[in-house]
Amino acid sequence: xxxxxxxxxxxxxxxxxxxxxxxxxxxxxxxxxxxxxxxxxxxxxxxxxxxxxxxxxxxxxxxxxxxxxxxxxxxxxxxxxxxxxxxxxxxxxxxxxxxxxxxxxxxxxxxxxxxxxxxxxxxxxxxxxxxxxxxxxxxxxxxxxxxxxxxxxxxxxxxxxxxxxxxxxxxxxxxxxxxxxxxxxxxxxxxxxxxxxxxxxxxxxxxxxxxxxxxxxxxxxxxxxxxxxxxxxxxxxxxxxxxxxxxxxxxxxxxxxxxxxxxxxxxxxxxxxxxxxxxxxxxxxxxxxxxxxxxxxxxxxxxxxxxxxxxxxxxxxxxxxxxxxxxxxxxxxxxxxxxxxxxxxxx
Amino acid sequence: xxxxxxxxxxxxxxxxxxxxxxxxxxxxxxxxxxxxxxxxxxxxxxxxxxxxxxxxxxxxxxxxxxxxxxxxxxxxxxxxxxxxxxxxxxxxxxxxxxxxxxxxxxxxxxxxxxxxxxxxxxxxxxxxxxxxxxxxxxxxxxxxxxxxxxxxxxxxxxxxxxxxxxxxxxxxxxxxxxxxxxxxxxxxxxxxxxxxxxxxxxxxxxxxxxxxxxxxxxxxxxxxxxxxxxxxxxxxxxxxxxxxxxxxxxxxxxxxxxxxxxxxxxxxxxxxxxxxxxxxxxxxxxxxxxxxxxxxxxxxxxxxxxxxxxxxxxxxx
Numbered sequence: 001x002x003x004x005x006x007x008x009x010x011x012x013x014x015x016x017x018x019x020x021x022x023x024x025x026x027x028x029x030x031x032x033x034x035x036x037x038x039x040x041x042x043x044x045x046x047x048x049x050x051x052x053x054x055x056x057x058x059x060x061x062x063x064x065x066x067x068x069x070x071x072x073x074x075x076x077x078x079x080x081x082x083x084x085x086x087x088x089x090x091x092x093x094x095x096x097x098x099x100x101x102x103x104x105x106x107x108x109x110x111x112x113x114x115x116x117x118x119x120x121x122x123x124x125x126x127x128x129x130x131x132x133x134x135x136x137x138x139x140x141x142x143x144x145x146x147x148x149x150x151x152x153x154x155x156x157x158x159x160x161x162x163x164x165x166x167x168x169x170x171x172x173x174x175x176x177x178x179x180x181x182x183x184x185x186x187x188x189x190x191x192x193x194x195x196x197x198x199x200x201x202x203x204x205x206x207x208x209x210x211x212x213x214x215x216x217x218x219x220x221x222x223x224x225x226x227x228x229x230x231x232x233x234x235x236x237x238x239x240x241x242x243x244x245x246x247x248x249x250x251x252x253x254x255x256x257x258x259x260x261x262x263x264x265x266x267x268x269x270x271x272x273x274x275x276x277x278x279x280x281x282x283x284x285x286x287x288x289x290x291x292x293x294x295x296x297x298x299x300x301x302x303x304x305x306x307x308x309x310x311x312x313x314x315x316x317x318x319x320x321x322x323x324x325x326x327x328x329x330x331x332x333x334x335x336x337x338x339x340x341x342x343x344x345x346x347x
Numbered sequence: 348x349x350x351x352x353x354x355x356x357x358x359x360x361x362x363x364x365x366x367x368x369x370x371x372x373x374x375x376x377x378x379x380x381x382x383x384x385x386x387x388x389x390x391x392x393x394x395x396x397x398x399x400x401x402x403x404x405x406x407x408x409x410x411x412x413x414x415x416x417x418x419x420x421x422x423x424x425x426x427x428x429x430x431x432x433x434x435x436x437x438x439x440x441x442x443x444x445x446x447x448x449x450x451x452x453x454x455x456x457x458x459x460x461x462x463x464x465x466x467x468x469x470x471x472x473x474x475x476x477x478x479x480x481x482x483x484x485x486x487x488x489x490x491x492x493x494x495x496x497x498x499x500x501x502x503x504x505x506x507x508x509x510x511x512x513x514x515x516x517x518x519x520x521x522x523x524x525x526x527x528x529x530x531x532x533x534x535x536x537x538x539x540x541x542x543x544x545x546x547x548x549x550x551x552x553x554x555x556x557x558x559x560x561x562x563x564x565x566x567x568x569x570x571x572x573x574x575x576x577x578x579x580x581x582x583x584x585x586x587x588x589x590x591x592x593x594x595x596x597x598x599x600x601x602x603x604x605x606x607x608x609x610x611x612x613x614x615x616x617x618x619x620x621x622x623x624x625x626x627x628x629x630x631x632x633x634x635x636x637x638x639x640x641x642x643x644x645x646x647x648x649x650x651x652x653x654x655x656x657x658x659x660x661x662x663x664x
Binding site for chain 1: 386387388389471472474476477481482483485486487489490497499501502503504505506509523524525527529531532535536609610612613615627630632639640641642643645
């Protein structure tokens, strides 16, 4: 009996499968314009001579992993030799374009030493959010008893992905937006209690100390007023925070508890419920988040003029050009304070 | 030295130390070395397999290993009878306070000629994983139902890992990727605004301290008492909050391909005030293993938003 005959047909099939040439190419199918896009190629049981990857804007080459000898031209990467056989890792950057959606093909060509090649094209759809504003009239009327606002400014996200907005008043605006005192006090007290809780946590988990040092710096800043460099640092801080928390189960639990304790110290039940109500009211529309929904306009002399500016960012903290609205006259039959989100009709 | 080389030197200081100690022992043969990094515990598990001569047990001096990051050492006999030898390694303290682990050769079984030693040590640097692995995640959902978040993790410098330390096997276990799952759209579209308005009026009245105002508010309270959720507002909130407990929210998340679900916690945008009870997003941690044989992993986190909407409706109705 020959050795080969010992294997059953099924085993033979499995053995054959084990040595079958295999390759896997990964590229996500969709992504937000501006985010980093990963890609990798894995292969088995084939001898690879070189790997070529070609792509086009708005994708740009960012990093390559496990390549010993490689070169990159405008829209092409050629890997001539890998360090460890069977793998090439890639990272692309993407940028914003005028189109709300763009489909980018990426061509992968794996040249094998026997003269054959593996060719595959993957596509990624890159999308972005887009705000549409419509000022119906420059005069808005408020009914003080019901809080009803007539002729509100229409606002809608007509693109894809979340837009995070902050509404400011322009410098020359006759009336300014005001943050209610209770919110300012809550913010200050909460942050101080949170820092105290987190300091205790850092004593137990020294790896958390470097993040803790950065917490006061970032918690008190307005994301939409940061410079490009600061925004990059902020994004890095957010990532670092998530990674450090995920690196240790006990640390994560401690962090969650610290937050809970700081909140509990500063919110009674009624206050907590009021915040839930306000949260709900501030969830203004699908894929639109307002940073300062509770900021108010005080219409004191039955009339107030205001010039609003809307700053926007998205989930990768890219900034969009500010929108400055025409000067608007607010009218009310008596003194009234109106939360800013109520001036808009959220689509 | 390259960045990858420096990283590997930092990460594998302990294996290098242990290897050097064993190298000095005559007639032994180091057959193989393996390393596993357990990411969530920040612990490295380093194993070496050593062929020992027949007179190894006659070595009178203990083999001493000491490094501040070492948390445990164990030894097993592999041949002819596989067994863990619990007493062979003893933990002690030097006069200067340093902890030392000592392998006492004479405590090994007389017949054994092949042993393994496993050393566990902690990595204090939180950034070490970023140096080892490139991690990426989707910031927005995609897919036909717009409820899928892609995740990717891959080794940056696999060759440096084996070149420096000559490991035959290198495993990176439970590499984490944290995805922000936005839930504000489901909250807005599912919670009826009438309920919120009732809740607002109810709690406004509760907060009123002036007895005259409370009296004036009585008709409104009566009117509220006739509404569907009257008296249940607090319970509705408590039940809604329970949806965001990790064990509950995990029911609305599926993680597929190379990644698996690990845990989740309430998220907060860093530029806004925290909201007690209900968050706008959940941070979901998924994990994957990377090895030299499979240096790249891909995964998809599916947020079962329609199931989550049903759960909210179940609480409100």
